[in-house]
Amino acid sequence: MADLGRICLPLALLICVYGIGASIYGVRSGRIEFSDSGRRAVYALAIVLSVAFAVLEIAFLRNDFAFNTVADTSSRTTPTFYRAAAVWSSQEGSLLLWAWLLSLWSSLALFLVRRRMRDIAAYATAILLGFGAFFISLMIFYASPFSTTNPAPAEGVGLDPLLRFPTMMIHPPMLYSGYTLCTIPLAFGMGALLARRVDADWIKAIRRFAFAAWLFLGIGILLGARWSYAELGWGGYWGWDAVENASLMPWLTGTAFLHSLMIQEKRGMLKVWNVSLVLATGTLAIMGTFLVRSGILNSIHAFGGATLGVPFVALIGVLIAGSIYLVVLRREMLRSQHRLDSLLSREAIFLGNNIVLVALCFVIFWGTYFPLISEAFTGTEASVGPPWFDRYTVPLALLLVLLSGIGPVIAWRRATFANARRNFAAPLLSALVTLIVLLAAGVAHKTLAIAMFCCAAFVLGSIGQEFFRGTRARRAMAGEPLPLALVALVRRNRRRYGGYVVHLGIAVLFVGVAASSSFQHAVEQRLSVGSSTHVGKYTVRYVRPTATITPKNDAVHTGSTLNVGAVLDVSKGGRHVATLRPSEGFYDSGEPAQGTVGHLIGGQAVSHISMSAGVTRDVWTAIAPDISTPALQRIITIGNRTLPADQGVVALAVLAREYLKNPPAAQFHFIVSPLVMWIWIGGLIVLGGGLIAIWPTPSAVRRRVTMRSRARAAHGLARA
């Protein structure tokens, strides 16, 4: 099997080299058959890499520990569901995933434009295959997923327990889909510059892919935040970590592009800006991959050999230099056809939104790469913490949410006073009512949170008004009932109303962020059985301990050998609210040196948090039980000394019984976060809006069908 995988990689590289040559020769010489052949090389690449990926996935599912990457990141005790996801937990597997997704998305993009923009598409093909060649070369020369050891080890190390969480199955493919999709607009942007065709055609062709990249990156970021909140045992969802920031930066520039491209489509303006944003987004996506895989910055995510640093730096250098060269070279063609008429216009608001998004990206870029910057200037590596990020990002986020409410209702070209009064009365009233209610509720001291709630109310008012007016007009024209009119309104203009839903989702998400960060109560407390503590208005009592071995029957079995936890009673004002069961899972280390019993619990220990989630608040708990007491340690020592290798679990049963009989005090982490669920609800609204916007409109489908039948008719006539 490994041989098949090993053959696939050089074959894939050969296909890339051929495809690059054929595409460039085809477009330079005007021989379309070569450009077409280059495009087909991308399809062939997708097939070959699909085979390679299938080989690796099968090796994981069959526990083929002859593959080094399988032995390093999987084991027989890893549940099947997580074995399948372990493919992309290693460096080699994630590089293969990157290249494979790139080939699939590139095939789709090039297939959709196969009869249009042949010159731009040919250059784009060469650039996309160039990325493919880069990643395949990394696998051939630096980190092969198909390297093997003979004889194969009997057992693997196992997937890291922290990654044994359902969203981890889809988080990396989503993020990598986002990253790879970001390279498609970059390839077409560079292609348009090379082919000297910088009108709005190429933008229309890649619009959907830019949107898909934005959507996938967004889903990936949100899933990562959810994993952090529900699995990592610290109760937070965002920590301004370098790897988190790396995924957020292309998402921000991508968001800016999705707005400014409308100005180029409608008014022929901002061409330099748009092409620069596309190139920056693609480069930031590659930098994101580089950051995760190079180990160049201290991150809670990625450490280890920095073997891939040099090739990535070279690629990023080429991308930045190439982008600047092309934009400068074609600057005459990129001149705007119109000027900004007024600062009170939709164009100006979009431009403002772009500036805020790019400023956010710059702040995050500076903070993320500050350790390298400070080392270069001062000789000492220094880093900035979350308070520094918050100081700049919070006001910018406030401004962004406000602009997302103004943009949809302000007029194109020039807004008049009458127009402003008509469009802004309802949103302003909505913000004002929110402000009065909040002040009456006595939360005046949390200024930034109040400002965010008011901005969100403004957005809600503005989007609500747009839907109301659109539906009313539709009902007046077609006489449809309200639900039908609403559906018809959205169906007729999916991009516009999908975008509005996205704005609404972002506002809801920020309400969740502002409330949960400003009004959170967190307590770290050591408790014995029967004792209790207060968290905000809640009382939490440690009712009894829990300890189970071989928890394969658990609903959320992750392969741990011992689970030690607690049953907690949560009450408010004497009334029972919830029963929580946090625990910590102990995993097999696979190290015989730790002893017959010791190795069974000597691996990673992972918190299994427990929470009572609600639309108004989450009560979140994690436990760090103490199994280092002399009585428990004595059981492990005696077990190590007396039990045969396959009977260690007997001592674990004794240990669990002893823990239940004489439970030592345990360390607990309690958090009460208001409205945190609205972050996930907001995310789902954004996803829904994104899907509405990305779906082809009926008119576009009709246009495509008409064009196809026209082409067929023309072909038939020509033959006749």
Add this chain to the structure above:
Amino acid sequence: MNPSRKRTVRLVVALSAAVLLASALIYTSFSAASPALSPTQLVRQAQPGRSYQVTGTVVHGSVRHAGNELDFSVADRAGGTAIPVDYTGTVPDPFREGREVIVTVQKHGGHYVGERDSLITKCPSKYKTAPAGEKQNY
């Protein structure tokens, strides 16, 4: 004011604002940053009241819970100088003796107080079988 002059004024104002904001950003990043030091460097350079990010390995046998406080020592990766840290806040799951950690500390007399929730250990986007003594290299 003619349109072209108006545009120039706008551009100058916008650029000046951008330069001012960027300068503030750069200035605060240098003044608010915590230098990343090893325990040996920290012992030599630390000044009371200033934050430092210390990277090192948790010394075997040094971890103790005292109420809600977690006390441990951090040594250079290659061993040698170790500094005592009194820490409160969230302790990440992978934290244990022998692991590499990063924690932001301030010097208080002869010991170092960790900033709340600043303790991070290495997490597993990428890991491999490690050299003897340590199962995984986070």
